[in-house]
Amino acid sequence: MAVILDGKELAKKKREELKEKILKLKEKSGIIPGLAIVRVGNNSASETYVHNKLKACQEVGINALEKHFLGMESEEEIISAIEQYNQDENIDGIIVQSPLPDNYNENYVASKVLGAKDADGFGIENLGYLLSNQEHVLAATPKGILNLLDAYQIPLEGKHVVIVGRSVIVGRPMAIMCLNRHATVTMCHSKTDNLAKYTKEADILISAVGKPYFIDDEMVKDGAVLIDVGMNRVDGKWFGDITPRAQEKASFYTPVPGGVGPMTVVTLLENVYELSLKRERKDR
Numbered sequence: 353m354a355v356i357l358d359g360k361e362l363a364k365k366k367r368e369e370l371k372e373k374i375l376k377l378k379e380k381s382g383i384i385p386g387l388a389i390v391r392v393g394n395n396s397a398s399e400t401y402v403h404n405k406l407k408a409c410q411e412v413g414i415n416a417l418e419k420h421f422l423g424m425e426s427e428e429e430i431i432s433a434i435e436q437y438n439q440d441e442n443i444d445g446i447i448v449q450s451p452l453p454d455n456y457n458e459n460y461v462a463s464k465v466l467g468a469k470d471a472d473g474f475g476i477e478n479l480g481y482l483l484s485n486q487e488h489v490l491a492a493t494p495k496g497i498l499n500l501l502d503a504y505q506i507p508l509e510g511k512h513v514v515i516v517g518r519s520v521i522v523g524r525p526m527a528i529m530c531l532n533r534h535a536t537v538t539m540c541h542s543k544t545d546n547l548a549k550y551t552k553e554a555d556i557l558i559s560a561v562g563k564p565y566f567i568d569d570e571m572v573k574d575g576a577v578l579i580d581v582g583m584n585r586v587d588g589k590w591f592g593d594i595t596p597r598a599q600e601k602a603s604f605y606t607p608v609p610g611g612v613g614p615m616t617v618v619t620l621l622e623n624v625y626e627l628s629l630k631r632e633r634k635d636r
């Protein structure tokens with residue numbers, strides 16, 4: 353029978369461990385990890401995500417603040433706020449919450465976050481480190497997935513990992529992280545011909561497409577490990593990319609909700625803590 357990869361439970365344990373570490377850091381050096389989140393415009397999903405991040409930070413003892421721009425300000429005003437946080441000794445991590453409204457160049461604005469404070473790990477500098485196999489700050493979703501696989505002692509070395517989705521926040525960094533762990537990696541996307549031919553060969557299948565029940569049982573092999581990144585809200589209910597029928601064929605699978613999502617949040621908090629250790633070491 354398929355085993356559920358319980359991200360919710362593991363994330364809870366990790367939050368407790370992190371809370372302890374943050375307390376110890378404060379006792380030892382007076383440092384409280386700090387996170388600044390820059391949000392622009394009124395995207396309601398972003399508002400919820402930021403709210404959840406602020407709440408999660410508070411729970412573990414990270415000082416987090418939100419700088420909210422209405423979306424009428426100039427790009428320079430937003431960049432000026434980012435530059436202030438770059439200089440602020442008490443801020444260890446900065447996030448520019450995606451998406452920005454269309455009238456802003458999101459990549460340009462986000463590129464103003466210093467590599468040493470890039471809590472999301474999506475910046476060019478940290479992606480470059482990842483690509484050259486010198487991992488620094490890693491994107492929270494793929495790193496959280498690896499932590500979940502590690503916790504269940506699922507090895508990557510020698511395994512065929514098939515990733516569906518090639519976004520900069522999930523698919524691409526996921527592929528390189530798996531490669532750095534000696535997996536054989538296949539990347540698929542919307543222009544892939546005969547997708548099922550690849551997904552059926554996966555020892556570990558990671559779906560980050562964002563379409564409800566997109567991967568069905570005939571697309572997966574018996575005993576595969578299924579990682580479902582998809583978060584698709586339909587009529588007020590959350591659905592993953594992978595069907596329950598496909599999950600039945602798996603050896604392990606992540607539920608939605610309660611799989612990858614909670615791991616992403618705790619991994620982001622861990623990133624902020626690790627960045628605050630740079631402040632302690634005076635290394636930024």
Ligand SMILES: NC(=O)c1ccc[n+]([C@@H]2O[C@H](COP(=O)([O-])OP(=O)(O)OC[C@H]3O[C@@H](n4cnc5c(N)ncnc54)[C@H](OP(=O)(O)O)[C@@H]3O)[C@@H](O)[C@H]2O)c1
Pocket residue numbers: 493516517518519520521522523540541542543544547560561562563581582583584612613614616617
């Ligand atoms: N649980 C979490 O913590 C977490 C974190 C991040 C994202 N998510 C969720 O994960 C999903 C993906 O997010 P994202 O930001 O990576 O999305 P995205 O930027 O929209 O990327 C989706 C990817 O899926 C590919 N795709 C779309 N249709 C396809 C098809 N028919 N066949 C094969 N590939 C197809 C796209 O291919 P092209 O590149 O060719 O367009 C693209 O690479 C969403 O549901 C999102 O909400 C969850």
